[in-house]
Amino acid sequence: MFPGQFEYHRATSIKDALDLLKQFGDDAKLLGGGHSLIPMMKLRLAQPAHLIDVTKIAELCAIGESNGKIAIGAAATHDTVANSSLVRAKLGLLAEAAAAIGDVQVRNRGTIGGSLTHADPAADYPAAALALEAEIRLDHEGGSRTVKAADFFLDLMTTAVQPGELLTQVSCAPIPSGTGYAYLKHPHPASGFAMVGAAAIVTLDRNGKFATVRVAVTGLGPKAFRANAVEAALAGKAADAATITAAAAKSADGIDALADIHASADYRAELARVYVRRAIQAAVARAKA
Amino acid sequence: MAVVPKFVGARIKRREDPRLISGTATYVDDVRLPGTLSAVVLRSPHPHARINSIDAAAARSAPGVVAVLTGEELKGKVGGIPCVAPAEHIPFHPLLAQGKVRFVGESVAVVVATDAYKAQDAADLIEVDYDPLNAVSDPEQALADDAPILHEEFGNNLVTRALIPNPAVDEAMAKADRVVKFRIKNQRLAPVPMEPRGVLAQWHQANGQLTVWTSTQIPHLLRSALAAVLSLPENRVRVIAPEVGGGFGAKLNFYREEALIAHLSRMLGQPVKWIERRRENLATTTHGRDQITYLEVPVKNDGTVLAIKAKFICDMGAYLQLLTPAIPGFSGLMMTGCYKIPAMSFEQVMVFTNKMATDAYRGAGRPEAAYIAERTMDMVAAELGLDPVAVRRRNFIPKEAFPYVTCAGLVYDSGDYDAALTKALEIVDYPKARAEQAEALKHGRYIGIGVASYVEICGIGPSVMLPPKVPGWESATVRMEPDSRVTVLTGISPHGQGQETTFAQMAADAFGVDIDDVTVVHGDTAIVQYGVGTFGSRGLSVGGTALMMSVGKLQDKLKKIASTMMEAPPDQLTFTNRTVALQSDTTKAIPLQAVVDAAYGWKMPIPGMEPGLDATSVFEPSGCTFPFGTHVAVVEVDPETGVVKFLRYVAVDDCGNIISPLLVAGQVHGGIAQGIAQALYEEVVYDENGQLVTATLMDYAAPRAQMLPHYELAHTVTPSPLNPMGVKGVGEAGTIGSTPCMVNAVMDALKPLGVRHIDMPLRPEKLWRAFKDAKKA
């Protein structure tokens, strides 16, 4: 439980971080809150020779509004996101997901960039990012690119981030007024991760039918995903209980569900159906309110 | 002069807490000695394997490494870990595996280096060639003829078989209207103290003395055991239990590392430290429970229980720790609970498996017993279609019957079980709760009401109840210092219980001084007279009685001296407000300090009287105390997810007289947390091959605050006649009442489904399956 030897680097700017990444390549790991990486290092399952701490880069910690989007720096802690008045006002779903992560100690250290990059299949943020159609900015030496959340999560703990890239910012269009949203999770009794977490965003038309509906699920499979079948089953339909229940029943279709001692694959799939239904119902209720 | 208040019974904040919550307490790892070396233990990844060879050459020559030891090198140099409880088969328990490993985490080698990082680097270089063997993790399978055998010398995996037969049980079976039969399991739990174990040993070469700082509940017993294993005179061994961050029974033990680190310090002539990591804690600190019980309960149709017959399969793990095979005995003896059940019999089969040893864990055998008794009451009620409360009342030992001798031969000191039950039901408004439950069911809501009336053994206890080397008495020395401040040296070793507060309350009142005038000292064998330790809720009733005996001796002496100064008979004097005063008129008083001055002075007022104010006493209790109570839980189970929602949790505990209400509440809170966690969350899981699956807190579901209900606490007070304070003990009560209470509540919620029993932990998935299966049927 003592990590192997490593060198700690505190990056002072994005450029500094990228330079360090370039210099050390595969031998380096970026350090956010460290809640996933440090335990692995203490068990010596991960033994990076260099740690590049990006949490002290001022511009990575900022949350602001520009070009009609809310932009959140990658090193913003879960607690910062959960309690940011801007995020609460305009990206309520993200604030809800942030507040649902782990416990106070975790939220005080963990960062949004770290969580997304690590892509733990049971992390809370990915579901919110997918439902919000977040755009994820990846900087590299001499430039940057933007990846849609839908294209970001590739497989179990595997993302679109390429060697030499640093996730710098998550941005989302503000949730328009009249939109309902909800993030509901069934926490794992030991880890606090989502055994299943469901994010829903809906708007209703004048006839009470679904105008837009976006649903994302985390915790169920090897990566968080948009529940396309559920969304398709709701599009243009009346927002009544039977329709929502029937649509939510498709939440786990085609997903190879995770299993552990606390929840089998069957049970997780059922939790997904129930939590997706409840998240949609809660979102509909808010959209109506 | 300010009036000194009375402290006993007052809501005093714990005097230990400022240092604990400000991070200034000194735990083992906070003790820093110059030149200390760090040890890292290499552990087996295999549950069962032959060790063909260990190549430590690279480790020995790694930077900073001072020593590497393997089991072979310890042969003939140190003894093994003792088990003091009787058993048919007690295997040799080495400090490092010899020839074979028998559970995941078993220590195989130890590396000592200038720091822990270098020690770990070197440990990574050790190559162990294992020949994996089949392992067995299920205790019932371990008894099969073709099961892999852990200790070949015994020819099978049996630790011991205890049989308490009783022909009256067979007669009861014949007379019964029905016999209720079921199997229940008390799953394996990990104690998870906040502070893991840790050892620092310092060998003083010049005078052949050893000092060991270790996180333990039993410094004196440990000193005796260490001296024996290391072949040292006991007066050359000093054990210090500094701040101990929780034990829950897991530190009522003597571990390999305690002997190993002491041996290494002696071998190397330098201090050596080892601090347990959480993963080691979950794998190599004793586990609790792990008993399967098959029950047969003959009953009359009116709910009268005629007898209980039980067969226990008890999983002891791979080796026997200090008390391992002694724990199940309590489960058997206490399984008739609060009930006047005329006959009982049981068979206990204790078994070796490829797992960590089990031993005491908060309640140690009594939670299992209460679970048996209280599940039995509910199973009987369900079988006969009776209200579980009515079945309890029909079988309760009436309050007139105390002291009551149970069919197992235990003497219950005092009790009024119906009073506690009645009070709990009043608080929860039982009839209303039942009506709400029925109404909710009409709307598809599954509410359950669980009741558990428990009784348990505390104040352990008369020495005859314990194995030979773990006596039941306790010691205390009380000194009044020359400035009239009081020092209490107690033989118990509190590690969170708060006796620095309770003992100070008692001593302060006894001498009429302020609580801040009292200092309670414990946990250092060089300072404190030999004592036994803190376990079995014995601190107050046994240790406190020893304290009051010494207090009484000093009071007598002070009164005698004062009587010569006040010209009043000693028996008419009292201590109040830092004076010795006439009982009849406390304004007629002399300062306590004047009496103390006389006692320490150059001329004793009473010729022939020894100067000084110092008294030591040892109390051997004549019997155990039996605290009791009733817990009631109201829960709602979500049929879609199986999630249990808490609606009410009422605990009425009777621990006799209460010295310190806040401490009692704290003990009950913590106890309920651990008890509910057993019911709903916790389980140490080994897979069928013996691999430990719950090896970190990412998988082992230790409870967090948000996973627990709001507690509504109340008390009835039935003093114990066995000690002058009339106290019983409360360290384990919450744990013992809450587990069956919560399971009964959840099973009550599932009653409409026709479900009678589901084994703990009641994970949501199990409950969801019950709903799903019921729907199918």
Add this chain to the structure above:
Amino acid sequence: MKITGERTMPAPRRRVWDLFNDPDRLARLIPGCEKLEKLAPDEFSGTINVGIAAVKGSYAGKLKLDDIRPPEHYKMIVDGKGKQGFMRGTGVLDLAPRDGDPNQTVVKYSGDVQLGGPLMQVGQRLIDSAANMLMGQFFSAAEAELKAEAAGEVARQGFFINLWRQLLYLIRSFFKRAN
């Protein structure tokens, strides 16, 4: 851990069989494989360096084949270990031509593996997914290899042979329909 699965490979059974018995090519296909040697016709030894996210580790092991029935079946006995853990177990591989299409092979695999050590203890909730992911990577690589091999062969065999094959195929399907 129990692993089961099925993948269809775009090649006739014999080719898939040959590929699955060729250490040099397998070494390229197995994720993280650093070395794979044939010690005997039915025994391999190798090292893989595999990782997910920050967790990386090197494992050395032996693989013994048993119950070999070319080109349809073999059993594997696996024994590997690294600093982060060990695995011991057996697996079974069955190859069958896909119904109605001998140019495709259905590969069924099942395994029963005992895992131990720190990695298993820490990652139990993810081990199944990780195994599935690595299996998926292996089969995708195998699929690409078989496709490339076929393309290479077509190129080697030349235009006329290929034409002749296609003709034969057409004639065969014509007669099938006629029946």
